[in-house]
Amino acid sequence: MSAAEQPGFNARLWRRFATIARPYWFSDERWRARGMLVLLVFLLLGQTAFNVLFNQETGEFTSALAARDADRFWASIWRYTAILVAAVPIYALYYYVRDTLGLRWRRWLTDRFLARYFHQRAYYRLGTEAGIDNPDQRISEDINSFTQQSLYFSMIVLGSVLQLVAFSAVLWSISQGLVFFLIGYAVFSTVFTGAVFGKRLIGLNFRQLQREADFRFSLVRVREHAEPIAFHDGEAREMSALQRIFALAYANYQQVLRWQFGLNLFQYAHAFLTIVLPTVIIAGDVLSGRLEVGRAIQAAGAFAAILSALTVIVEHFEGLSRFSAGVERLHAFSQALDAEAGTPGGAADDAFQKIHTLHGFELSLERLTILTPGREHLLLQEVTLAVNPGQGLLIVGPSGTGKSSLLRVIAGLWTTGSGEVTRPAGSDMLFMPQQPYLPLGDLRCQLTYPHTERDISDEELLQWLAQVNLPALAERFGGLGAELDWQRVLSVGEQQRLAFARALLAKPRYLLLDEATSALDAANEELLYGQLAGLSITPVSISHHAAVLKHHAWVLELPGDGSWTLHAAKSYRWGS
Numbered sequence: 133m134s135a136a137e138q139p140g141f142n143a144r145l146w147r148r149f150a151t152i153a154r155p156y157w158f159s160d161e162r163w164r165a166r167g168m169l170v171l172l173v174f175l176l177l178g179q180t181a182f183n184v185l186f187n188q189e190t191g192e193f194t195s196a197l198a199a200r201d202a203d204r205f206w207a208s209i210w211r212y213t214a215i216l217v218a219a220v221p222i223y224a225l226y227y228y229v230r231d232t233l234g235l236r237w238r239r240w241l242t243d244r245f246l247a248r249y250f251h252q253r254a255y256y257r258l259g260t261e262a263g264i265d266n267p268d269q270r271i272s273e274d275i276n277s278f279t280q281q282s283l284y285f286s287m288i289v290l291g292s293v294l295q296l297v298a299f300s301a302v303l304w305s306i307s308q309g310l311v312f313f314l315i316g317y318a319v320f321s322t323v324f325t326g327a328v329f330g331k332r333l334i335g336l337n338f339r340q341l342q343r344e345a346d347f348r349f350s351l352v353r354v355r356e357h358a359e360p361i362a363f364h365d366g367e368a369r370e371m372s373a374l375q376r377i378f379a380l381a382y383a384n385y386q387q388v389l390r391w392q393f394g395l396n397l398f399q400y401a402h403a404f405l406t407i408v409l410p411t412v413i414i415a416g417d418v419l420s421g422r423l424e425v426g427r428a429i430q431a432a433g434a435f436a437a438i439l440s441a442l443t444v445i446v447e448h449f450e451g452l453s454r455f456s457a458g459v460e461r462l463h464a465f466s467q468a469l470d471a472e473a474g475t476p477g478g479a480a481d482d483a484f485q486k487i488h489t490l491h492g493f494e495l496s497l498e499r500l501t502i503l504t505p506g507r508e509h510l511l512l513q514e515v516t517l518a519v520n521p522g523q524g525l526l527i528v529g530p531s532g533t534g535k536s537s538l539l540r541v542i543a544g545l546w547t548t549g550s551g552e553v554t555r556p557a558g559s560d561m562l563f564m565p566q567q568p569y570l571p572l573g574d575l576r577c578q579l580t581y582p583h584t585e586r587d588i589s590d591e592e593l594l595q596w597l598a599q600v601n602l603p604a605l606a607e608r609f610g611g612l613g614a615e616l617d618w619q620r621v622l623s624v625g626e627q628q629r630l631a632f633a634r635a636l637l638a639k640p641r642y643l644l645l646d647e648a649t650s651a652l653d654a655a656n657e658e659l660l661y662g663q664l665a666g667l668s669i670t671p672v673s674i675s676h677h678a679a680v681l682k683h684h685a686w687v688l689e690l691p692g693d694g695s696w697t698l699h700a701a702k703s704y705r706w707g708s
């Protein structure tokens with residue numbers, strides 16, 4: 133748990149809540165949102181009014197029964213029925229409006245968080261730099277519970293105030309002593325709950341959310357890496373790792389349960405005393421005949437209503453503590469996203485010198501020095517070179533010397549270091565990693581990603597597949613519209629060829645290949661590389677295959693100590 137995420141039930145929490153909640157009510161959806169909120173308040177008023185009427189009639193027919201007065205009893209029952217017919221739709225509509233508003237709010241907030249998550253590649257940097265665990269859970273579950281619970285608790289608080297006002301008059305008219313007792317009792321219960329259970333339960337719930345998310349994430353990892361795990365016979369190790377992570381969630385939840393047990397002891401004692409206390413206090417008046425039995429019932433109802441209004445925090449403490457934990461998580465996430473947005477190279481880069489990226493027609497590097505994101509290691513020092521169109525560059529060197537890092541810098545993913553990168557903008561430059569990314573979707577989408585909206589004929593797509601030696605792929609899987617888990621059903625070599633077809637179709641001026649043909653046999657690799665020149669695509673490759681040398685004009689050699697050497701490919705002796 134980071135310092136920014138320390139939970140607590142205090143003014144800071146309310147400020148954080150307001151920061152997240154406020155923008156929706158001033159957004160372009162504000163009028164609809166405010167309209168629904170006003171409707172909700174009216175429905176709540178209606179509910180409270182009906183609660184008072186129900187309470188009145190319950191007292192009335194009880195008194196009629198006690199007085200053995202049949203006419204009075206049936207008149208009261210008819211009134212009760214009429215109230216019921218009017219009240220039921222109001223109650224049902226209240227929940228419908230509340231949850232619809234919650235859902236709309238969730239959609240708005242989710243869109244907003246998603247936009248910020250993808251802005252300036254915050255999703256890429258957040259994991260490593262900002263110490264934000266499980267952003268997926270924060271976007272899916274934390275936002276959902278935030279919007280639903282905000283409305284739920286706001287309405288509960290408002291309902292409590294209305295209830296307080298509505299029933300205070302009733303109770304005051306029956307017994308003033310009862311009112312004074314009630315206030316003292318409510319104050320005691322709230323202070324006691326806050327002091328004893330407050331901070332502890334919020335902290336525990338905060339940790340619980342984190343641990344549940346860790347557990348789910350670990351399960352997703354197993355699903356995603358099922359095959360390598362199976363090859364390693366890694367089941368026992370995976371299972372014990374999962375059990376260990378679950379044990380943390382379990383142990384924390386045990387503590388939550390222990391504290392909830394204490395809270396429940398208090399809450400139930402509180403609830404049962406609420407039934408009997410008012411009757412005990414006014415029993416004297418009823419027994420001496422000063423008060424009708426029905427009035428005593430009415431007083432008990434009013435007492436319970438006011439007490440639940442006054443002790444709203446006590447009653448909903450468990451839910452409130454979970455809600456507070458969610459607010460803290462969402463706020464920390466929001467802050468991290470803001471920090472990323474304010475510093476294009478990532479929050480951690482802010483105070484340091486950075487690599488600058490300029491857009492130009494050609495790719496060139498000017499006194500480029502690269503450090504790892506945490507600035508622990510110097511990978512490359514003062515590289516200056518230009519990659520002219522048609523004169524591909526091959527980057528070679530032992531493992532871990534910074535070859536992929538150089539591509540990350542050219543792509544703008546890393547900015548730690550100094551110097552300048554000039555590169556073509558947008559789709560004139562394309563990157564191909566060793567493990568291709570195959571998004572969810574059909575085969576057409578694999579070929580056109582990320583510009584899947586482009587209108588390209590099936591014939592053309594099939595032709596590109598044929599160009600990369602996958603002529604029967606579409607037919608084999610049921611056509612270009614087939615949706616499969618492509619990562620699973622295709623061999624790595626087929627995936628690399630499919631990704632290559634995507635690159636050929638996009639026709640960038642520069643194609644950056646990070647061992648993108650590593651899984652291919654020599655003939656297929658030659659077939660793919662051989663097509664680049666004809667399409668005027670200049671490759672910048674990282675490869676350990678000597679055969680690709682002839683498709684490049686220059687070789688950049690990185691020995692691993694930060695130095696570099698540029699050789700003409702023609703005179704370069706591989707492995708010397």
Ligand SMILES: Nc1ncnc2c1ncn2[C@@H]1O[C@H](COP(=O)(O)OP(=O)(O)OP(=O)(O)O)[C@@H](O)[C@H]1O
Pocket residue numbers: 260504505506511530531532533534535536537538
């Ligand atoms: N996010 C990161 N944070 C810190 N260090 C990193 C990070 N990513 C990579 N490195 C380190 O930077 C160095 C260069 O990594 P890079 O991936 O560029 O190597 P490479 O030359 O492409 O290696 P290979 O041929 O094995 O793919 C490595 O020592 C690596 O551990």
